[in-house]
Amino acid sequence: MTDxxxxxxxxLPLAAPQLATLEQLGYTAMTPIQAASLxxxxxxxxxxxxxxxxxxxxxxxxxALLARVRTDTGAAQALVLCPTRELADQVAQAIxxxxxxxxxxxxxxxxGGVPIRGQLAxxxxxxxxxxxxxxxxxxxxxxxxxxxxxxxxxxxxEADRMLDMGFRDAIxxxxxxxxxSQQTLLFSATxxxxxxxxxxxxxxxxxxxxxxxxxxxxxxxxxFYRVANETRLDVLVRLLRHxxxxxxxxxxxxxxxxxxxxxxxxxxxxxALPLHGELDQREREQTLVQFSxxxxxxxxxxxxxxxxxxxxxxxxxxxxxxxxDADTHQHRVGRTGRSGRSGLAFSLVAxxxxxxxxxxxxxxxxxxxxxxxxxxxxxxxxxxxxxxATLLILAGRRDKLRAGDVLGxxxxxxxxxxxxxxxxxxxxxxTYVAVTRARAEAALRSLNRGGIKGRSMRVHRL
Ligand code: ADP
Ligand code: MG
Numbered sequence: 001m002t003d004x005x006x007x008x009x010x011x012l013p014l015a016a017p018q019l020a021t022l023e024q025l026g027y028t029a030m031t032p033i034q035a036a037s038l039x040x041x042x043x044x045x046x047x048x049x050x051x052x053x054x055x056x057x058x059x060x061x062x063x064a065l066l067a068r069v070r071t072d073t074g075a076a077q078a079l080v081l082c083p084t085r086e087l088a089d090q091v092a093q094a095i096x097x098x099x100x101x102x103x104x105x106x107x108x109x110x111x112g113g114v115p116i117r118g119q120l121a122x123x124x125x126x127x128x129x130x131x132x133x134x135x136x137x138x139x140x141x142x143x144x145x146x147x148x149x150x151x152x153x154x155x156x157x158e159a160d161r162m163l164d165m166g167f168r169d170a171i172x173x174x175x176x177x178x179x180x181s182q183q184t185l186l187f188s189a190t191x192x193x194x195x196x197x198x199x200x201x202x203x204x205x206x207x208x209x210x211x212x213x214x215x216x217x218x219x220x221x222x223x224f225y226r227v228a229n230e231t232r233l234d235v236l237v238r239l240l241r242h243x244x245x246x247x248x249x250x251x252x253x254x255x256x257x258x259x260x261x262x263x264x265x266x267x268x269x270x271x272a273l274p275l276h277g278e279l280d281q282r283e284r285e286q287t288l289v290q291f292s293x294x295x296x297x298x299x300x301x302x303x304x305x306x307x308x309x310x311x312x313x314x315x316x317x318x319x320x321x322x323x324x325d326a327d328t329h330q331h332r333v334g335r336t337g338r339s340g341r342s343g344l345a346f347s348l349v350a351x352x353x354x355x356x357x358x359x360x361x362x363x364x365x366x367x368x369x370x371x372x373x374x375x376x377x378x379x380x381x382x383x384x385x386x387x388x389a390t391l392l393i394l395a396g397r398r399d400k401l402r403a404g405d406v407l408g409x410x411x412x413x414x415x416x417x418x419x420x421x422x423x424x425x426x427x428x429x430x431t432y433v434a435v436t437r438a439r440a441e442a443a444l445r446s447l448n449r450g451g452i453k454g455r456s457m458r459v460h461r462l
Contacts, residue, residue: 007035013042014063017101025097031056034063036209037185042067046206047185048199053334055211057187058094061155064185065129066095068152071104074126075150079178081134081171083161085111085281086288089427091157092131105129110146112136113281118398118428120145134162134170141177148174151182156202159188159195168198175202190327222333222345222366224357225373229350233264235373236320239346240270240298242376244384247291248316250300251332253323261320262300269383272298275305285427286392290462293423293434295390303328306335319347322356326363329356348373388422389440391447393431394458401426405453406433414439414446432462 007030009022030038033051041047041064051057065078080095082088092109099105108122110132116139123145130137130146140146154175156162162171175184184203188195191210199206227235240248250265252258255276265272273287273296284305290296299306303323317336323329329347336343349357361368395401403424410416410433422434435443440461447459 012038012063014067018063018066018098021098021101027059031059033057033209033211034060036211038063040207040209041183041185044183046183046203047209048203048206049185049187049209050189050191051187051209051211053189053331057157058091059098061157061185061187062091062095062098064183065153065155066099066102066105068183069102069105069128071102071128073150074106074128076126076130076146076148077128077150078130078153078155079137079148079151079174080129080131080155080157081137081162081167081174082131082157083133083165083167085109085113085133086284087158088131088133089285093425095129095131099129107131110136110140114428134167134174138170138173141174148178151178154178154182154184154202156184156186156188156198159186159198160190160192161188163194163198168194171198172201189331221343222347222369224347224349224368224370225376226354226370227348227350227373231373232320232348232350233261235348235376236261236318237264237268237270238373238376238378239318239348240265241268241379241381241383243316243344245315245344246294246297246384246387247314248298248318249306249314249332249335250298250318250320251306251323252300252302252320255302257321258300258302265298265300265383270298271296271386272300275299275301277302277305279305286390286432286462289425289432290390293388293390293425293432295386295388295434295437295462297384297386303332306332314343316344316346319345322347322349322353322360324356326360329360385437387436388434389437390462391433391435391440391444392460392462393433393447393452394429394460395452395455396427396429396431398428401431401452406431409447409450409452410435410443413450414443416443 010019033055037047037049037060069077080091082091088109088111092107106127107129108127110119110130112133112135186199250261252261255278258274258276262272262274275287291299314336317332333345336345357368406424407421410421416439420436420439425432444459444461451457
């Protein structure tokens, strides 16, 4: 993205095992927000940081808080507040990934929509790191099940979004229960007045790190197609068949549009799933996991449902309809071409929507490249299928199931090779494992018959 030399993590005051983990995970250079914020955060300053979605904010605060946490006590030392359960889960996963050199580190997620009993039990065992949503965290503070006396670091992630969701009072109440000596880091994609006010209230002499989110990364190429309303979904199908991306995110403005687009794609043979506000928590979780595990190739989402979701290496974003709002368009397009990878962004625009694109182009100072939808070749080839399938095991962390157990059962009893097993994602009560499509049925039968670690388990294919 830039010509400047890469900013290496080993220029930071990080412990050797932490640097080794970063290297193992393939994080070779800091992203701009990491390079700008980490030296300040590691020096102990409070921080206001603004950077667009996908710029690597999670790793920025994760490294800062891990540097402060001691594992010789079980007291809560870092608290990350996130707007939704999905985001909290993602942040928790990201922290676990880079904290693997810390054997005694416990991380607990405390989110609403999950029974409180299990959380109470886990809290009794202690956890140095807490990631949660403001409502539930406050609930635990009120019950006395969570104490923040030893807190070293408070992170407000996606502060703008948390305020949009009405969490202002809860955040202020949580802040008041913190010792006051802790470091506070506030991250936000946008800085409306309300966020600034919260920052004034909760932060002490904060340093500011502001990265322009104005223009899409240069790596993203935007294409605009003029379509008729009647042919929009045909063009969508044709575009996806022609480019055959491993994964694409399609944006719609309403739930109904989401359902229609998804129906059209499924009818054309795609493994496509909708993501909108009418799904319950479990459906959302399953949809996101399938997309992330590459067992669903097209996710058709509304903006609200998709916001903040971190899916790396997204090749393609399609606006089935352009958003009337320029910022929203920007957020959508920013989902592809992350971390310097190249991405494609398409917008299907009916005559009555052309004005939106003109406004957007004026605001952001570019000249839209209009292309002719009839030039997209039609193909008879079957719709590209995702490489993986997701198996759902009805047991999780609470049942002491670990990724190694699942991998062991698949590679030994079921006879899959290590390469035929993909991502394994474990939640409190369920486990999702990706296996290659060709081996999915065999793996399913073997797990249902032989169980895992000698225990029988119920397994479904999603
Ligand atoms: P944000 O919170 O700013 O929207 P995330 O923290 O979710 O963005 O990061 C977006 C993606 O970038 C993630 O997939 C993450 O793994 C990846 N990423 C973060 N830091 C780096 C890095 N230094 N090098 C390469 N990829 C990175
Ligand atoms: Mg984030």
